[in-house]
Amino acid sequence: MFPGATTDREAASYVVVGAPLDATTTFQPGTRFGPDRVRRFAETFDDYDRRTESCFSAHGVCDAGNVRAWDDTEAYLDHLAAELRSVVYDDAIPLLVGGEHTVTHAGVDAVDPDVLVVCDAHLDLRDAYDGNPLNHACVTRRALDDLGVDRAVIVGARTGSEAEWDRAAEADVTVVAPEDARAWIDGLAGDGDGSIGDDGRSTASDPFAGEAVYCSIDVDGLDPGFAPGTGTMEPFGLTPRTVRDLVRTVAPHAVGFDVVEVNDRDDGQAAALGGKLLREFVFAHATSERGESDV
Numbered sequence: 001m002f003p004g005a006t007t008d009r010e011a012a013s014y015v016v017v018g019a020p021l022d023a024t025t026t027f028q029p030g031t032r033f034g035p036d037r038v039r040r041f042a043e044t045f046d047d048y049d050r051r052t053e054s055c056f057s058a059h060g061v062c063d064a065g066n067v068r069a070w071d072d073t074e075a076y077l078d079h080l081a082a083e084l085r086s087v088v089y090d091d092a093i094p095l096l097v098g099g100e101h102t103v104t105h106a107g108v109d110a111v112d113p114d115v116l117v118v119c120d121a122h123l124d125l126r127d128a129y130d131g132n133p134l135n136h137a138c139v140t141r142r143a144l145d146d147l148g149v150d151r152a153v154i155v156g157a158r159t160g161s162e163a164e165w166d167r168a169a170e171a172d173v174t175v176v177a178p179e180d181a182r183a184w185i186d187g188l189a190g191d192g193d194g195s196i197g198d199d200g201r202s203t204a205s206d207p208f209a210g211e212a213v214y215c216s217i218d219v220d221g222l223d224p225g226f227a228p229g230t231g232t233m234e235p236f237g238l239t240p241r242t243v244r245d246l247v248r249t250v251a252p253h254a255v256g257f258d259v260v261e262v263n264d265r266d267d268g269q270a271a272a273l274g275g276k277l278l279r280e281f282v283f284a285h286a287t288s289e290r291g292e293s294d295v
Contacts, residue, residue, distance in 0.1 A: 002039050002097075002275070004047050004056035005063035013059060014282055015087045018066035019080055019099040019106070023073050024135045025231045030263030034271070035066050035097040037229075038259065041268045042275030052283045059286040061095075069099070073134045077106045084110035084256075093285065095278055098260030100231070101136040104216045108143045111256035113214035116143050116152040119221035119243055121234035123160035123175070125167040136231075136261070144172055150211075155181050155246055156221035156238045178238050185245050208253040215250045217243065217259045217277055219270045227273050229266030240273055247280045252288030257281045 002016045009015065018035025025031060047055045064087075067080050080103060087094040088111055096107045101124065108116060118124070118140060129135040133142065143149040155176040160168065168175050176184045188207055220230045223237035251257070259274040 001063045002061070002278070003042050003045065005061040006057050007060045007062045009062045009064060009090070011060060012062035012090070012092050013286070014061045014093045014095055015090075016061065016063040016095045016097060016278070017084060017087070018097045019069065019103040020066055021069040021073070021076060021099040021103050023069070023071060023100065024102055024129070024132060025100055026129070026137070028231045028263060028265050030229075030265055031098060031100045031231060031261060032069065033264040034099055034260070034262035034274070037264060037268070037271040038097050038262055038274040038278070039063075041271040042279070045276065045279065049279075049283050052287045054283065054287065056279055056282060059282050061282060062092075073102065077102070077109070077134065080106035081109040088255075093254070094256050095281070096256070096258035096260075097274065097278070098258060098262070101139050101216070101218050101260045102134060103260060104139045104258055105134065105142055105147070107216070107256050107258050108147050108149060108214050111212070111214055112148065113255055114150045114211040115208060115213045116140065116149045116216065117155065117213055117250050118152065118216040118218065119155050119238065119246060120216075120218040121156060121158055121220040121237055122218075122232065123154060123157050123164040123168055125160065125164040125173070127163075141167065149214075155184065156243075158236055159234055178236060181238055181242050181246070185242065185249050188249050211253070212255045213250055213253040214256045215247065215254045215281065216257075217247065217274070218261045219259065219274055220261055222273065227266075227270035229263050229268070229270030230261045231263055243277065244280055247277050248284040251281045251284035254281070254285060
Protein backbone atom coordinates (compact mmCIF):
# COMPACT_ATOMS: atom_id res chain seq x y z
CA MET A 1 0.00 0.00 0.00
CA PHE A 2 1.18 3.52 -0.77
CA PRO A 3 1.90 5.10 2.65
CA GLY A 4 -1.01 7.26 3.81
CA ALA A 5 -3.45 5.77 1.26
CA THR A 6 -5.80 4.61 4.00
CA THR A 7 -9.22 5.55 2.60
CA ASP A 8 -11.75 2.94 1.45
CA ARG A 9 -12.31 2.86 -2.31
CA GLU A 10 -15.96 3.93 -1.99
CA ALA A 11 -15.00 7.11 -0.14
CA ALA A 12 -11.79 7.91 -2.02
CA SER A 13 -11.03 11.17 -3.80
CA TYR A 14 -7.80 9.75 -5.27
CA VAL A 15 -7.02 6.15 -6.24
CA VAL A 16 -3.48 4.82 -6.72
CA VAL A 17 -3.26 2.12 -9.38
CA GLY A 18 -0.02 0.30 -10.16
CA ALA A 19 0.65 -0.69 -13.77
CA PRO A 20 3.81 -2.86 -13.86
CA LEU A 21 4.04 -3.09 -17.66
CA ASP A 22 7.55 -3.88 -18.94
CA ALA A 23 6.85 -5.00 -22.48
CA THR A 24 8.50 -2.53 -24.89
CA THR A 25 11.45 -1.20 -22.86
CA THR A 26 14.33 -0.67 -25.28
CA PHE A 27 17.39 -0.36 -23.04
CA GLN A 28 17.31 -1.13 -19.30
CA PRO A 29 14.25 -3.19 -18.31
CA GLY A 30 12.81 -3.32 -14.82
CA THR A 31 9.74 -1.06 -14.91
CA ARG A 32 7.70 -4.09 -13.77
CA PHE A 33 9.16 -3.34 -10.34
CA GLY A 34 8.29 0.37 -10.50
CA PRO A 35 4.92 0.52 -8.70
CA ASP A 36 6.01 -1.51 -5.68
CA ARG A 37 9.36 0.26 -5.57
CA VAL A 38 7.65 3.67 -5.49
CA ARG A 39 5.49 2.47 -2.60
CA ARG A 40 8.51 1.14 -0.72
CA PHE A 41 10.60 4.29 -0.98
CA ALA A 42 7.67 6.49 0.05
CA GLU A 43 7.57 4.80 3.45
CA THR A 44 9.96 7.30 5.04
CA PHE A 45 7.96 10.41 4.11
CA ASP A 46 6.16 12.27 6.88
CA ASP A 47 2.39 12.32 6.62
CA TYR A 48 2.28 16.06 7.36
CA ASP A 49 3.05 18.65 4.67
CA ARG A 50 4.14 22.03 6.04
CA ARG A 51 3.43 23.99 2.85
CA THR A 52 -0.25 23.06 2.71
CA GLU A 53 -0.60 22.45 6.47
CA SER A 54 -2.32 19.15 5.75
CA CYS A 55 -1.74 15.41 6.07
CA PHE A 56 -1.56 13.11 3.08
CA SER A 57 -3.73 10.60 4.91
CA ALA A 58 -6.48 13.21 5.26
CA HIS A 59 -6.94 13.71 1.50
CA GLY A 60 -8.90 10.55 0.78
CA VAL A 61 -6.33 8.46 -1.03
CA CYS A 62 -6.94 4.75 -1.68
CA ASP A 63 -4.39 2.28 -3.03
CA ALA A 64 -6.17 -0.19 -5.31
CA GLY A 65 -3.03 -2.27 -5.83
CA ASN A 66 -1.52 -3.33 -9.15
CA VAL A 67 -3.26 -4.31 -12.36
CA ARG A 68 -1.16 -7.33 -13.32
CA ALA A 69 0.45 -6.95 -16.72
CA TRP A 70 0.72 -9.58 -19.46
CA ASP A 71 2.38 -9.78 -22.86
CA ASP A 72 -0.53 -8.60 -25.03
CA THR A 73 0.05 -4.86 -24.70
CA GLU A 74 -3.08 -3.77 -26.55
CA ALA A 75 -5.34 -6.00 -24.45
CA TYR A 76 -3.59 -4.94 -21.27
CA LEU A 77 -4.01 -1.23 -22.05
CA ASP A 78 -7.71 -1.75 -22.76
CA HIS A 79 -8.13 -3.58 -19.46
CA LEU A 80 -6.10 -0.97 -17.55
CA ALA A 81 -8.16 1.85 -19.10
CA ALA A 82 -11.34 0.13 -17.94
CA GLU A 83 -9.97 -0.12 -14.40
CA LEU A 84 -9.03 3.57 -14.43
CA ARG A 85 -12.37 4.51 -15.97
CA SER A 86 -14.09 2.96 -12.97
CA VAL A 87 -12.13 5.37 -10.79
CA VAL A 88 -13.37 8.30 -12.86
CA TYR A 89 -16.95 7.01 -12.68
CA ASP A 90 -16.60 7.09 -8.89
CA ASP A 91 -15.69 10.81 -9.09
CA ALA A 92 -12.09 10.15 -8.03
CA ILE A 93 -8.78 11.11 -9.60
CA PRO A 94 -6.66 8.20 -10.89
CA LEU A 95 -3.02 8.22 -9.79
CA LEU A 96 -1.28 5.76 -12.10
CA VAL A 97 2.16 4.38 -11.17
CA GLY A 98 4.13 2.63 -13.89
CA GLY A 99 5.52 0.71 -15.45
CA GLU A 100 6.76 1.85 -18.81
CA HIS A 101 5.40 5.06 -20.31
CA THR A 102 3.04 3.13 -22.58
CA VAL A 103 0.63 2.87 -19.62
CA THR A 104 -0.11 6.58 -20.00
CA HIS A 105 -2.17 5.53 -23.05
CA ALA A 106 -4.64 3.88 -20.66
CA GLY A 107 -4.70 6.88 -18.31
CA VAL A 108 -5.45 9.30 -21.13
CA ASP A 109 -8.03 6.92 -22.59
CA ALA A 110 -9.79 6.72 -19.22
CA VAL A 111 -10.02 10.43 -18.36
CA ASP A 112 -10.36 11.92 -21.90
CA PRO A 113 -8.42 15.15 -21.28
CA ASP A 114 -8.11 18.15 -23.56
CA VAL A 115 -4.41 18.64 -22.84
CA LEU A 116 -1.55 16.29 -22.07
CA VAL A 117 1.24 17.89 -20.03
CA VAL A 118 4.15 15.50 -19.91
CA CYS A 119 7.59 15.73 -18.34
CA ASP A 120 9.85 13.68 -20.58
CA ALA A 121 13.38 13.61 -21.95
CA HIS A 122 12.02 12.19 -25.19
CA LEU A 123 9.37 13.54 -27.53
CA ASP A 124 7.61 10.14 -27.73
CA LEU A 125 6.09 11.30 -31.02
CA ARG A 126 7.07 8.31 -33.15
CA ASP A 127 4.23 6.79 -35.14
CA ALA A 128 5.73 3.38 -34.43
CA TYR A 129 8.93 1.97 -32.94
CA ASP A 130 10.22 -1.39 -34.13
CA GLY A 131 6.94 -1.63 -36.02
CA ASN A 132 4.86 -1.24 -32.86
CA PRO A 133 2.60 1.84 -32.46
CA LEU A 134 1.88 0.88 -28.82
CA ASN A 135 5.42 1.50 -27.66
CA HIS A 136 6.79 3.71 -24.92
CA ALA A 137 8.37 5.87 -27.65
CA CYS A 138 4.95 6.57 -29.22
CA VAL A 139 2.73 7.44 -26.27
CA THR A 140 2.38 11.19 -26.89
CA ARG A 141 1.75 10.58 -30.60
CA ARG A 142 -1.03 8.09 -29.76
CA ALA A 143 -2.62 10.59 -27.36
CA LEU A 144 -2.75 13.25 -30.06
CA ASP A 145 -3.60 11.14 -33.10
CA ASP A 146 -5.78 8.39 -31.62
CA LEU A 147 -7.13 9.42 -28.22
CA GLY A 148 -8.54 12.86 -28.99
CA VAL A 149 -6.11 15.02 -27.01
CA ASP A 150 -6.23 18.54 -28.45
CA ARG A 151 -2.68 19.49 -27.61
CA ALA A 152 0.43 18.29 -25.80
CA VAL A 153 3.01 20.23 -23.82
CA ILE A 154 6.27 18.30 -23.47
CA VAL A 155 8.43 19.76 -20.71
CA GLY A 156 12.09 18.78 -20.55
CA ALA A 157 12.33 17.16 -24.00
CA ARG A 158 15.85 17.15 -25.36
CA THR A 159 16.00 14.32 -27.87
CA GLY A 160 14.00 12.75 -30.69
CA SER A 161 14.20 11.58 -34.27
CA GLU A 162 14.03 14.02 -37.16
CA ALA A 163 10.47 12.91 -37.88
CA GLU A 164 9.51 13.50 -34.26
CA TRP A 165 10.89 17.04 -34.30
CA ASP A 166 8.91 17.66 -37.49
CA ARG A 167 5.75 16.43 -35.71
CA ALA A 168 6.62 18.58 -32.70
CA ALA A 169 6.64 21.65 -34.95
CA GLU A 170 2.90 21.29 -35.59
CA ALA A 171 0.42 23.57 -33.85
CA ASP A 172 -0.87 20.96 -31.39
CA VAL A 173 2.53 20.41 -29.73
CA THR A 174 4.55 22.72 -27.49
CA VAL A 175 8.05 21.68 -26.50
CA VAL A 176 9.55 23.36 -23.44
CA ALA A 177 13.29 22.71 -23.40
CA PRO A 178 14.98 22.00 -20.05
CA GLU A 179 16.62 25.42 -20.06
CA ASP A 180 13.20 27.08 -20.53
CA ALA A 181 11.24 24.98 -18.05
CA ARG A 182 11.83 27.15 -14.99
CA ALA A 183 10.70 30.28 -16.82
CA TRP A 184 7.68 28.49 -18.33
CA ILE A 185 6.48 27.31 -14.93
CA ASP A 186 7.07 30.70 -13.32
CA GLY A 187 5.27 32.37 -16.22
CA LEU A 188 2.06 30.35 -15.93
CA ALA A 189 0.59 33.21 -13.91
CA GLY A 190 1.60 35.79 -16.52
CA ASP A 191 -0.38 37.17 -19.48
CA GLY A 192 -1.26 35.44 -22.73
CA ASP A 193 -2.28 32.12 -24.23
CA GLY A 194 0.22 29.56 -22.97
CA SER A 195 2.85 29.92 -25.69
CA ILE A 196 6.54 30.56 -25.07
CA GLY A 197 7.71 34.11 -25.72
CA ASP A 198 11.04 35.23 -27.14
CA ASP A 199 12.45 35.31 -23.62
CA GLY A 200 11.53 31.66 -23.05
CA ARG A 201 8.70 32.51 -20.64
CA SER A 202 5.13 31.31 -20.81
CA THR A 203 2.74 34.02 -21.98
CA ALA A 204 -0.26 32.50 -20.20
CA SER A 205 -2.47 34.04 -17.54
CA ASP A 206 -4.48 30.81 -17.39
CA PRO A 207 -2.95 28.40 -19.90
CA PHE A 208 -5.56 25.69 -19.25
CA ALA A 209 -8.70 27.81 -18.93
CA GLY A 210 -11.69 25.57 -19.47
CA GLU A 211 -9.48 22.59 -20.35
CA ALA A 212 -9.04 19.29 -18.57
CA VAL A 213 -5.39 18.27 -18.18
CA TYR A 214 -3.67 14.92 -17.79
CA CYS A 215 -0.24 15.21 -16.15
CA SER A 216 2.34 12.52 -16.90
CA ILE A 217 5.77 12.42 -15.28
CA ASP A 218 8.34 10.22 -16.99
CA VAL A 219 11.23 10.16 -14.54
CA ASP A 220 13.73 10.24 -17.41
CA GLY A 221 12.68 13.86 -17.84
CA LEU A 222 14.83 14.51 -14.79
CA ASP A 223 18.57 14.51 -15.18
CA PRO A 224 19.88 10.95 -14.64
CA GLY A 225 22.13 12.28 -11.90
CA PHE A 226 18.94 12.65 -9.85
CA ALA A 227 16.96 9.65 -11.17
CA PRO A 228 19.28 6.99 -12.58
CA GLY A 229 16.74 4.20 -12.08
CA THR A 230 15.04 4.46 -15.46
CA GLY A 231 15.20 2.65 -18.77
CA THR A 232 16.55 5.26 -21.19
CA MET A 233 18.70 7.86 -19.44
CA GLU A 234 19.29 11.18 -21.19
CA PRO A 235 21.74 13.74 -19.71
CA PHE A 236 21.13 17.49 -19.32
CA GLY A 237 17.68 17.12 -17.80
CA LEU A 238 15.46 18.78 -15.25
CA THR A 239 16.08 19.15 -11.53
CA PRO A 240 13.72 17.59 -8.96
CA ARG A 241 12.67 21.02 -7.71
CA THR A 242 11.67 22.14 -11.21
CA VAL A 243 9.55 19.01 -11.75
CA ARG A 244 8.02 19.42 -8.29
CA ASP A 245 6.95 22.94 -9.20
CA LEU A 246 5.62 21.73 -12.55
CA VAL A 247 3.42 19.22 -10.73
CA ARG A 248 2.26 21.81 -8.22
CA THR A 249 1.33 24.22 -10.99
CA VAL A 250 -0.47 21.76 -13.24
CA ALA A 251 -2.25 19.76 -10.50
CA PRO A 252 -5.16 22.18 -9.92
CA HIS A 253 -6.15 21.75 -13.59
CA ALA A 254 -5.66 17.98 -13.74
CA VAL A 255 -8.15 15.12 -14.01
CA GLY A 256 -5.48 12.42 -13.97
CA PHE A 257 -1.85 11.90 -13.06
CA ASP A 258 0.87 9.33 -13.54
CA VAL A 259 4.53 8.77 -12.76
CA VAL A 260 6.24 6.20 -14.98
CA GLU A 261 9.50 4.60 -16.11
CA VAL A 262 10.84 3.88 -12.61
CA ASN A 263 12.91 0.69 -12.56
CA ASP A 264 15.17 -1.14 -10.09
CA ARG A 265 18.53 -0.03 -11.52
CA ASP A 266 19.47 2.45 -8.75
CA ASP A 267 19.46 2.75 -4.97
CA GLY A 268 15.95 4.17 -4.84
CA GLN A 269 16.50 7.69 -6.11
CA ALA A 270 13.99 7.47 -8.98
CA ALA A 271 11.38 5.67 -6.86
CA ALA A 272 11.69 8.19 -4.02
CA LEU A 273 11.20 11.03 -6.49
CA GLY A 274 8.22 9.27 -8.04
CA GLY A 275 6.54 8.81 -4.68
CA LYS A 276 7.25 12.38 -3.63
CA LEU A 277 5.85 13.79 -6.87
CA LEU A 278 2.67 11.75 -6.47
CA ARG A 279 2.26 13.22 -2.98
CA GLU A 280 2.93 16.73 -4.30
CA PHE A 281 0.20 16.24 -6.87
CA VAL A 282 -2.32 15.23 -4.19
CA PHE A 283 -1.40 18.08 -1.86
CA ALA A 284 -1.61 20.68 -4.65
CA HIS A 285 -4.81 19.30 -6.16
CA ALA A 286 -6.58 18.84 -2.82
CA THR A 287 -5.76 22.31 -1.56
CA SER A 288 -6.84 23.85 -4.86
CA GLU A 289 -10.18 22.04 -4.49
CA ARG A 290 -10.58 23.81 -1.15
CA GLY A 291 -9.63 27.12 -2.76
CA GLU A 292 -6.46 27.38 -0.70
CA SER A 293 -3.72 26.71 -3.22
CA ASP A 294 -0.87 29.19 -3.41
CA VAL A 295 1.04 27.53 -6.22
